Amino acid sequence: MRTIANDPVEAVLAAGLKDLWYPICPSEFVAERPVSLRRLGKKFVLWREASGKLHALEDHCPHRGAPLSMGIAMGDRIACGYHGVQVRFDGVVTSVPGSPGCKLEGAKATRSFHVQEACGAIFLYNSTVNVDQPPPLRLPEELTSDEYSHFLCYTEWKGGYRYVTDNVMDPMHGTFLHKQSHSMAEGDNTATFRVRETDLGFVFEKEGQRGVNFDWTEWADTGLHWMRLAIPYPKTGGPGGSFFIIGSYTPITDNVAAVFHWRCRKLSGWQRDTWRFLYRNRLEARHWTVLEQDRVVLEMMEPDANQREMLYQHDMGLVRWRRHMRNLAKEQLEREDAAAPTKAA
Amino acid sequence: MSELRQEVYLNPHQARRRPPTPYEDLLGDSIERAFAAGIHDLEGLVAHLNRTGPGCLQNEGVWTEALYQEEMTRLAA
Ligand code: FES
Ligand SMILES: [Fe+2]
Numbered sequence: 001m002r003t004i005a006n007d008p009v010e011a012v013l014a015a016g017l018k019d020l021w022y023p024i025c026p027s028e029f030v031a032e033r034p035v036s037l038r039r040l041g042k043k044f045v046l047w048r049e050a051s052g053k054l055h056a057l058e059d060h061c062p063h064r065g066a067p068l069s070m071g072i073a074m075g076d077r078i079a080c081g082y083h084g085v086q087v088r089f090d091g092v093v094t095s096v097p098g099s100p101g102c103k104l105e106g107a108k109a110t111r112s113f114h115v116q117e118a119c120g121a122i123f124l125y126n127s128t129v130n131v132d133q134p135p136p137l138r139l140p141e142e143l144t145s146d147e148y149s150h151f152l153c154y155t156e157w158k159g160g161y162r163y164v165t166d167n168v169m170d171p172m173h174g175t176f177l178h179k180q181s182h183s184m185a186e187g188d189n190t191a192t193f194r195v196r197e198t199d200l201g202f203v204f205e206k207e208g209q210r211g212v213n214f215d216w217t218e219w220a221d222t223g224l225h226w227m228r229l230a231i232p233y234p235k236t237g238g239p240g241g242s243f244f245i246i247g248s249y250t251p252i253t254d255n256v257a258a259v260f261h262w263r264c265r266k267l268s269g270w271q272r273d274t275w276r277f278l279y280r281n282r283l284e285a286r287h288w289t290v291l292e293q294d295r296v297v298l299e300m301m302e303p304d305a306n307q308r309e310m311l312y313q314h315d316m317g318l319v320r321w322r323r324h325m326r327n328l329a330k331e332q333l334e335r336e337d338a339a340a341p342t343k344a345a
Numbered sequence: 346m347s348e349l350r351q352e353v354y355l356n357p358h359q360a361r362r363r364p365p366t367p368y369e370d371l372l373g374d375s376i377e378r379a380f381a382a383g384i385h386d387l388e389g390l391v392a393h394l395n396r397t398g399p400g401c402l403q404n405e406g407v408w409t410e411a412l413y414q415e416e417m418t419r420l421a422a
Contacts, residue, residue, distance in 0.1 A: 026359075151360045154359065156353035156355070235380055256353060270413065273418050277369075278373055280421075281365050282373050284357070
């Protein structure tokens with residue numbers, strides 16, 4: 001990996017692009033007790049009110065920086081455990097018990113973040129500055145339409161989150177790495193790929209092969225970056241056709257990624273219930289074995305493996321995606337420069 | 346759980362709430378065998394279960410389409 005000091009674009013990408021939604025953890029990670037999560041170059045504290053309403057602040061007390069997650073949640077605010085300063089969900093300090101009336105009271109002194117739950121996960125809007133209203137969270141139809149049923153699989157992998165996208169942007173590994181799996185034993189060992197632009201991003205696909213193996217992958221930006229792919233089920237998977245995966249990946253640190261995969265199938269009635277039963281009873285374990293093959297390879301790669309590559313035609317999808325991400329990072333840096341106060345001449 | 350998670354999260358079972366029972370395993374085996382044989386309709390699947398088991402937990406072991414759907418609704422919930 002390029003060193004951050006040398007490359008501001010790299011620094012932006014390592015921490016995750018700003019002003020986007022990111023999945024940050026499964027819903028059940030957060031209850032009423034405050035939880036600290038390192039994500040996106042920060043630490044966040046998340047907690048719920050008794051009603052289940054979810055809140056997120058930067059896990060940093062505005063007084064002297066103690067983690068707010070070590071404090072006590074009091075409904076819509078947290079009392080810091082160090083000196084009792086109370087910070088509301090919107091970042092406003094509501095009480096300074098040690099010095100009532102001091103100017104910290106009433107100040108919006110802590111970064112606050114919008115959070116929303118969907119499909120078993122908590123999504124956070126990674127805004128550059130506090131915003132009153134985030135853009136809507138827009139998920140792909142596999143996660144929003146009643147015609148699909150889905151399960152979330154959440155894992156944390158030791159490696160940068162961009163290696164996870166590289167892996168999904170590389171369908172050809174299915175034929176080799178996953179050859180011994182239950183669903184990817186078919187298809188040619190060679191293929192010609194092409195990139196097809198879409199309204200939301202692009203599709204990277206094999207020419208002349210669909211519904212045989214891991215034949216295409218899609219990258220999309222709806223204010224959330226997500227990926228989509230389909231893998232045919234073997235006959236034992238029953239009616240319902242291919243199995244869809246929606247992926248979205250979030251940095252925890254430079255070398256740990258939060259990996260979200262929703263496994264989806266378009267089914268209804270008894271077929272849907274039967275798939276859900278089989279998924280719980282046995283398919284989840286088989287899908288896990290396949291995902292572990294990916295994790296083991298990725299975790300064994302050196303952090304700078306992507307600095308010594310000799311890419312060929314199968315890799316044009318990830319080349320396309322990396323270029324796009326670098327452009328988004330440059331645009332973010334330009335926005336930040338434009339917003340910065342002008343320096344003295 | 347206010348401390349930072351030190352270990353990465355790798356939980357192979359996120360969908361199920363308990364280990365399957367032997368009956369559920371047999372039912373899964375039987376359904377997969379029916380699917381592998383190309384039986385993709387409810388009537389055929391129920392007939393397959395009545396031939397090869399496991400028996401239905403109700404109705405003296407006999408599966409009907411309604412009982413199969415009821416059982417799948419329960420197991421899918
Ligand atoms: S550091 Fe939080 S109240 Fe002092
Ligand atoms: Fe894979």
